[in-house]
Amino acid sequence: MPDRSPQKLAALATAAVRGLDVVACGRAEADGADFDVAVVVDAAQGRWTVRASRRTAAAAALDAETGLLRGLQGRVPFAVPAVVGTVDLPDGGRCVAHRELPGxxxxxxxxxxxxxxxxxxxxxxxxxxxxxxxxxxxxxxxxxxxxxxxxxxxxxxxxxxxxxxxxxxxxxxxxxxxxxxxxxxxxxxxxxxxxxxxxxxxxxxxxxxxxxxxxxxxxxxxxxxxxxxxxxxxxxxxxxxxxxxxxxxxxxxxxxxxxxxxxxxxxxxxxxxxxxxxxxxxxxxxxxxxxxxxxxxxxxxxxxx
The missing domain is CATH 3.90.1200.10 (Aminoglycoside phosphotransferase (APH), C-terminal lobe)
Incomplete structure (x- = not known):
């Protein structure tokens, strides 16, 4: 089972989001058992969430979530993550990156x-x-x-x-x-x-x-x-x-x-x-x-x- 460090997730984020300039990164408070999750900070002090699946089933669920999030945009009276970039993982699955939600x-x-x-x-x-x-x-x-x-x-x-x-x-x-x-x-x-x-x-x-x-x-x-x-x-x-x-x-x-x-x-x-x-x-x-x-x-x- 992969165990990706925040630094590795930050590198994946730069591959997923064109032009992303990461200046800091750290592990997210809740990364769960099926995903590696990190928070990265870009040169403009924008904060991003980066997630990568650890298992095949989780990879499929993450793909479904990515599609659902696109459909939810503008249909609910609150913000949901807008996936900005994805990158395929060498061991299968995908890594996704989106801007951190405020609040x-x-x-x-x-x-x-x-x-x-x-x-x-x-x-x-x-x-x-x-x-x-x-x-x-x-x-x-x-x-x-x-x-x-x-x-x-x-x-x-x-x-x-x-x-x-x-x-x-x-x-x-x-x-x-x-x-x-x-x-x-x-x-x-x-x-x-x-x-x-x-x-x-x-x-x-x-x-x-x-x-x-x-x-x-x-x-x-x-x-x-x-x-x-x-x-x-x-x-x-x-x-x-x-x-x-x-x-x-x-x-x-x-x-x-x-x-x-x-x-x-x-x-x-x-x-x-x-x-x-x-x-x-x-x-x-x-x-x-x-x-x-x-x-x-x-x-x-x-x-x-």
Whole structure:
């Protein structure tokens, strides 16, 4: 598996972007397990993000994301990365470079109720979920209906259970939520698929940009609320949901928040599976610690009760 240094990524960026004069570079705060990511600074003090895939599957996802980003330009009320240049990698895949989005990461616990930033987040999510699904399908991202996606989640849970590292009470809680088929009657929509603080940018008053679209798909709109359902204060989350519902043409399904909470909790199981797949003991231990912590604090009642 390649492990490219920021210096190597900076050199790739100069090949991808004609005339780019790099004067500084450093590793990005979040590089994930499937990508090498660096931030480079050009001679005019402009900042760039450079990403290169580490694995074949990640390379395909990065190509799909690049196509999707072109289609998203001008179709959402916030900035998305505009890929300026790409270069093929000698070991397969591609390296892409785009200008860094302005703003700071949006931490869910920083949201406050009211018509300001929280409402801006709700309107932004509504805009994504009302995009034409064909735009996503044409980019080559996955497309699921509600039942297909529920089964995908169940399969994911089975893999996590097989590790023996997930506390039994959490498994019971999650299984009950996923086997309650009535809660999975949603209309599949385009979703970002990996909304976390480092993928969302704000100027303090509104959501200004969203990056990290490599997990985009047509699936459950609740997925894009997972980070808020587990991290935002209830009153702030209510403001997000109110603005979202007001901006949507069709009313959100009544179980959206239940599935969002489930998705937020299941993110820990996916983190565990990722650590095992990449044989990263540090990730595995981090996931196990967070699962145990969730188990100790989770309400004994089923999700949505």
């Amino acid at each position: 700071v990461p949006l931490e869910p616990h920083d949201l406050r109720p009211g018509p300001g930033l929280a409402a801006s987040v709700g309107r932004a999510l509504a805009a994504v979920h009302q995009l034409d699904a064909a735009l996503f399908a044409d980019a080559g991202v996955p497309v699921y209906d509600a039942e297909e996606y529920r089964r995908r989640r169940l399969s994911e849970l089975d893999r996590a259970a097989a590790t023996g590292f997930v506390p039994p009470r959490l498994l019971t809680r999650w299984e009950a939520a996923m086997e309650d088929v009535a809660r999975w009657r949603f209309a599949a929509t385009p979703v970002h698929g990996d909304l976390v603080a480092e993928h969302v940018r704000t100027d303090g008053e509104r959501l200004t940009g969203v990056l990290g679209w490599v997990d985009a798909k047509v699936a459950d709109p609740a997925d894009d609320f997972a980070w808020l359902a587990v991290g935002a204060e209830p009153d702030a989350l209510e403001s997000v949901l109110e603005a979202y519902a007001h901006a949507r043409v069709e009313a959100p399904d009544p179980d959206l928040l239940v599935r969002a909470r489930l998705a937020g909790e299941l993110a820990l199981a996916r983190w565990l599976l990722l650590g095992l797949r990449t044989e990263d003991e540090e990730v595995v231990e981090d996931a196990r610690r967070m699962l145990d912590e969730l188990d100790s604090h989770a309400d004994a009642a089923p999700l949505g009760s």
